[in-house]
Amino acid sequence: MSHVVERLPLPVSSLGSDQVLTVHRFGxxxxxxxxxxxxxxxxxxxxxxxxxxxxxxxxxxxDAKGAIKGEVIVVPAANPIGLAQRMQRRHLGRYDLDSGVNFNRGFPDVTDTVEAAVAGELGDDPVRNVAAIRRAAIDAVAATPAAQPSPMLKKTLLGLAIDADIVLDLHCASNALLHLFINAASWPDAADLHADLGSEATLLEEETGSGVAFDHAVANFWRQLAAHHPDRPVPLACLSATVELRGFADVDDETAAGDAANLIRFLQRRSVVSGDPGPLPEPQCDPTPLAGVGFVMAPATGVVSFKTGLGAHVREGDVVAEIVDPMAEAASAARHAVTSPTDGLVYELADNHYVVEGQCICQVAGAEPLADQRENLLLD
Ligand SMILES: [Zn+2]
Structure with a gap:
């Protein structure tokens, strides 16, 4: 039995309270x-x-069967700070209420520090290069200044993950199909993850323009180092994925147990856990570029009535929703039609029906990058 549970204390910003991060280690x-x-x-x-x-x-x-072959670290509730944030009987977990910063942005980017540390060390042996880069990345995270609770939490999580071969960051979206965000350089290596999880939309990301999310912080420095040293073998040594486990309301044991079984089957396929994963399931879709996602923005404030559903394939110009202004002087003038900016799969819809002008209400995964794409490819 290898299972160890650690409780790492986090700094707190109020007197008389404690917060801890619970970390499970296997192997x-x-x-x-x-x-x-x-x-x-x-x-x-x-x-x-x-x-x-x-x-x-x-x-x-x-673990009880001695089947853990690699090392597995699980942080089952990665944000104790956010878990404690409630206001007027509502839980608010996306942004740090103290700083206003999205909890999944602003992770330290170790690229430059690692680059400076290993520049003279990289040789012709990819295994040695990977080891040197991992050592430098661990040191870079350890040297990152952080004192406030949120930056300290980010530093702690990144320190646990920065030298991993595989990083899976579990999230959910508003009202959505199961979908993945994966570094484009990890495709087709990640095709087994995509199939094992039954992803219904897999979005391949390059630069997102949206600040450093966790999946980016653990993997993108490999891509950068490889680009800066084309004469040296530097593999992308971390497969990192953000796993969006459908929508906020999709919480039930049966679904969760199925997702967990799929994750373990993937770990078997990658020889992290021993056992036969069976044949790879048929993938549910082909991956598409993150730059091909059509964001449908509400053109007015009002009540949204969707004219499409999750999983629908729409064409550019199709009406996906109407915004109804209940304060319009005439009912005949109360509706604004909203159309899709691209051909593709509807994989996410707003989960609230009172929407404000400029709010994203629907996301469509298209196969081609959009010419007039927003600068920030991730919604904050
Ligand atoms: Zn999230």
Missing amino acids: ETGARPKVYIQAAIHAGEIPALLVAHHVLALLEDA
Whole structure:
């Protein structure tokens, strides 16, 4: 049995209270592949919390049988700060109420520090290069200044994950199909993850223009180093994915247990956990570029009535919703039609029906990058 539970104290911004991060470790420290899984860095994304609970149960079973071959770290509730944020009987977990910063942005980018540390060290052996880069990345995170609770939380999470082979960041969206965000450089390596999880929309991202999210912080420095040293073998040594476990309301044990079983099957396929994963399931879709996502913005404030549903394939110009202004002087003038900017799959819809002008109400995964795309490819 290798299972160890650690409780790491976090700094707090009020007197008389404590916060801890709970970290589960399985397998031998330093064993490979190393897998890091965290849930709900946006604290209110409850499907992720329940899936992490089921993953832990399956890992405990596997551990009891001696089946953990690599090293697995699970942080089943990655954001104790956000879990404590309530206002007027509502939980608010996406932004730090103290700073206003999105909990999944502003992670330290170690690229420059690692670059400076390894520039003279990289040689012709990819294995040695990977080891040197990982050592430098661990040091870079450790040297990142952080004192306030949120930056300290981000530094702690990144320190646990920065040298992993596989990082899975579990989230959920508003009202959505199961979908993935994956670094474009990890495709087609990630095709097994895409199929094992039954992803219904897999979005391949390059530069997002949206600040450093966790999935980017753990993987993008590999891509940058490889680009800066084309004469040296630098593989993309971390497969990192943001896993969007449908919508906020999709919380039930049966679904979560199925997702957890799919995750463990993927870990078996990657020889992290022993056991036969069986044949790879048929993928549910082809991946599409993040730059091909059509964001449908509300043109007015009012009540949204959707004319499409999750999983629908729409064409550019199709009406996907109407915004109804109940204060219009004539009912005949109360409706504004909203159309899709691209051909593609409707994979996310707003989960509230009173929407404000400029709010994204629908996301459509298109196969081609859009010419007039927004600068920020992720919604804040
Ligand atoms: Zn999230």
